[in-house]
Amino acid sequence: MKTLLSGPHVILGLKVAVIAVTLLLLASLIALARGKVRLHGRINIVFFVLTGLALFVFEVVIRFLNPDAFDYFNADPVLRNALNVHLCFSVPSALLLPFMLYTGLAHRRTAHLILAFIFGVLWFGTFVTGVFFLPHSAMP
Numbered sequence: 001m002k003t004l005l006s007g008p009h010v011i012l013g014l015k016v017a018v019i020a021v022t023l024l025l026l027a028s029l030i031a032l033a034r035g036k037v038r039l040h041g042r043i044n045i046v047f048f049v050l051t052g053l054a055l056f057v058f059e060v061v062i063r064f065l066n067p068d069a070f071d072y073f074n075a076d077p078v079l080r081n082a083l084n085v086h087l088c089f090s091v092p093s094a095l096l097l098p099f100m101l102y103t104g105l106a107h108r109r110t111a112h113l114i115l116a117f118i119f120g121v122l123w124f125g126t127f128v129t130g131v132f133f134l135p136h137s138a139m140p
């Protein structure tokens with residue numbers, strides 16, 4: 001189990017998940033651009049549920065199933081720094097998600113659009129720092 005849930009494997013799984021939900025987010029923005037606001041909302045409900053599920057599974061893995069999966073990050077200052085930078089984007093973007101969903105569903109348009117701008121910047125940072133700067137190959 002621990003080999004299967006090693007740090008690099010977990011990172012690879014997360015990268016696939018982030019790319020998949022980002023495609024959903026892009027689809028929701030295309031729907032919005034075509035005036036299909038309701039479709040934008042439906043797609044983003046799926047985006048919200050899948051992102052939450054991925055985070056939940058990730059937390060279970062690193063807290064309970066393999067708590068030392070990321071020990072090698074703490075041993076390497078360059079890796080640790082890359083992870084810290086990634087967390088600066090990913091943690092706030094995850095915290096914003098419930099507010100995005102609420103303001104969208106409640107039609108609080110101005111609040112939704114202001115949050116959308118901040119969320120967009122944070123999600124872009126999460127994507128770039130996660131997919132391109134966190135290594136998913138096995139460490140020596």
Ligand code: HEM
Pocket residue numbers: 029032037038039040041042044045047048097100101103104105107108109112113116117119120
């Ligand atoms: C990131 C860029 C996003 C932009 C620019 C954006 C923009 C918008 C706009 C303009 C509306 C119409 C608001 C109205 O007139 O009442 C809307 C609705 C909505 N948005 Fe977003 N949004 C974004 C992301 C999200 C995200 C991440 C979620 C959920 C996690 C979300 C959930 C919703 C929902 C549920 C609605 C209501 C749809 C309906 O009327 O059935 N949006 N969004």
